[in-house]
Amino acid sequence: MNIPDISFTFLVSNLDKSKLDIDSHDLNIYDISSTLLVLIFERSKLPTREESNMCDIFLAFFVFNLSIPIVVASTEANIYEKSSTFSVFREPLSMFCKLVPEDGFIFMNNDDENSKHIIDDTKGNVITFALHKDADYKAENYVYDDDGHPSFDVSFKGEIITHIDLAVTGEHNLYDALATVAVCNTYGVDLDTVKSSLATYRGVHRRFEFLGLTKSKAMVYDDYAHHPAEIATTLYSVNKVKHNRTWALHQPFTYTRTKDHLDEFADVLSGFDNIVLTDIYAGREKDIYNIKTEDLVEKIKPLNPNVYHFSDTDELIKFLNENLQENDIICSIGCGPVDKISQKLIDKPNCG
Numbered sequence: 001m002n003i004p005d006i007s008f009t010f011l012v013s014n015l016d017k018s019k020l021d022i023d024s025h026d027l028n029i030y031d032i033s034s035t036l037l038v039l040i041f042e043r044s045k046l047p048t049r050e051e052s053n054m055c056d057i058f059l060a061f062f063v064f065n066l067s068i069p070i071v072v073a074s075t076e077a078n079i080y081e082k083s084s085t086f087s088v089f090r091e092p093l094s095m096f097c098k099l100v101p102e103d104g105f106i107f108m109n110n111d112d113e114n115s116k117h118i119i120d121d122t123k124g125n126v127i128t129f130a131l132h133k134d135a136d137y138k139a140e141n142y143v144y145d146d147d148g149h150p151s152f153d154v155s156f157k158g159e160i161i162t163h164i165d166l167a168v169t170g171e172h173n174l175y176d177a178l179a180t181v182a183v184c185n186t187y188g189v190d191l192d193t194v195k196s197s198l199a200t201y202r203g204v205h206r207r208f209e210f211l212g213l214t215k216s217k218a219m220v221y222d223d224y225a226h227h228p229a230e231i232a233t234t235l236y237s238v239n240k241v242k243h244n245r246t247w248a249l250h251q252p253f254t255y256t257r258t259k260d261h262l263d264e265f266a267d268v269l270s271g272f273d274n275i276v277l278t279d280i281y282a283g284r285e286k287d288i289y290n291i292k293t294e295d296l297v298e299k300i301k302p303l304n305p306n307v308y309h310f311s312d313t314d315e316l317i318k319f320l321n322e323n324l325q326e327n328d329i330i331c332s333i334g335c336g337p338v339d340k341i342s343q344k345l346i347d348k349p350n351c352g
Contacts, residue, residue, distance in 0.1 A: 093118045100124030107182050109175060110135040127186060129178045131171070137182040139174060148240035150174050154181050162191045168203040170237040208237045208331070211342060212349035218324040219243065220346055221331040222339045226253040228264035231333055235271050244327035248272040249320070249342060251334035252280045252296060255289035262291075266299035274323075275300060275307040276316065281336030317344055 094117070097106055102123045108115050110128035119126050128135035131142070140160065142152030148169035153160045164177055177198050184194045203209065206224040214220060219241070223234045231250075238246050248269055252258040258265065258280055269275050277293050293309050300307040310316035324330060324345070332342035 094120065097122040097124065105183075105186060107179055107186075109179070111175075127182055129175075129182045131174065131178070137178055137185075139178050142174065144169075144240045146242040148237055148242075150240075152178075154178065156185065161185065162195055164195060165199050166201070167199060168201060169208055169240055170233060172233055173203070206339060208234060211339075212346040214321070214324050214330075214345050215347040216321075216324050216328075217326040218247075218328040218330055218345075220342050221329065222342050223331055223333050224335050225333050226257070226335040228261050228268045231265070231268045232271075234331060234333060235268060238272070238329055238331055241329055242327075243329040244325055245273040245329075247274045247276065247320075247324070247328060247330035249276045249278075249330055249332040249338060251278040251332070251336045251338035251341075252293060253334050253336055254283045254285050255280055255287060255291050256285060258296065259289050259291040262296060262299055265296060266303060269296075269307075270300050270303035272304075273306060275304065276320065277307065277309045278313075278316065278338060278341070279311050281334065281338075283336065313341060317341065320345060 097119050098121055100106055100122055102125075104124040106119060106122060106124045106126050108119060108126055108128050110116075110130040110133050127137070129137040131139050136157060138155045139152040140155050142150050144150050149166050150169075150171075150173070151163070151165045152174065154162050154164060162181065164181065166173060166177055180198065181191070181194055185191060206222055208221055208223045211220045211222055221238070223230075223237075225231045225234045231248075235246075235248075250269060252265070277296060279293050280291070297307055297309050308319065310319065320330065330342070330345070332338045
């Protein structure tokens with residue numbers, strides 16, 4: 001499958017054209033009223049803050065005449081640091097939903113309060129799914145195995161229609177699987193096919209990815225989370241895996257995000273038994289914000305005294321190798337190169 005390599009700005013500047021010629025690949029935008037168009041951005045090519053502020057990424061979909069399903073799994077503002085900019089995300093989505101015709105469908109997470117505000121005045125049919133609140137599709141009787149993988153029944157309007165077994169962890173994956181069942185069932189896809197497909201899904205790179213075991217037989221995971229809400233999801237997944245002690249190996253991402261969410265980071269990270277922090281990963285920023293990892297350490301200490309900071313990677317690895325025990329679970333957390341550290345802890349890599 002060849003996917004053209006296109007930048008955000010190039011895409012936006014050419015959205016009004018009927019044809020894009022990119023690296024000898026043609027991306028045709030013609031009649032997509034019955035076609036699901038997927039635009040894939042690599043993480044390194046996500047829009048910058050300046051580009052996002054243009055709102056073009058949200059307004060781009062207005063060139064399309066939609067009659068395809070829309071899944072609104074969550075609208076939590078974890079990309080935008082400031083709550084005042086959340087409307088930049090929510091308002092265009094509301095306009096997006098208004099484009100759905102009377103014979104179209106919107107699939108909405110009924111547990112997510114923010115999602116409910118984007119379907120006002122839509123002409124489309126709203127189908128809900130949820131774990132906790134009433135909904136058209138609900139996950140019932142869900143349990144987790146020792147690896148944290150959920151199994152659950154799916155009910156539609158109160159009647160059990162299928163049973164799902166997942167090979168991935170986390171409540172977010174449970175929501176995604178439930179949404180998948182809802183969309184597929186609505187469009188007449190055989191539920192046995194849906195069930196078998198979901199059972200073989202193994203997740204994506206750097207999303208609570210099991211890397212292997214240390215010499216002491218501690219379990220090593222890695223997650224791309226770099227926002228407090230994302231780390232909370234990671235912690236939820238960690239706690240669903242049968243374990244001895246939990247360890248967070250966190251690399252704070254950017255000075256601004258660390259400063260803006262210092263209390264939230266401290267609160268969620270303190271939920272791990274042990275917290276190991278690196279220096280702040282600057283990313284695109286310069287060190288001009290008067291914030292450092294020590295500030296996060298001081299916030300965590302009153303909540304959990306088992307917090308450690310290392311500027312030297314070799315010392316950090318030595319500390320972990322001396323302290324990790326059998327059946328401990330350690331998860332590297334962050335969108336910087338913190339996964340390179342966790343890779344060095346592994347004695348027996350995961351080959352599955």
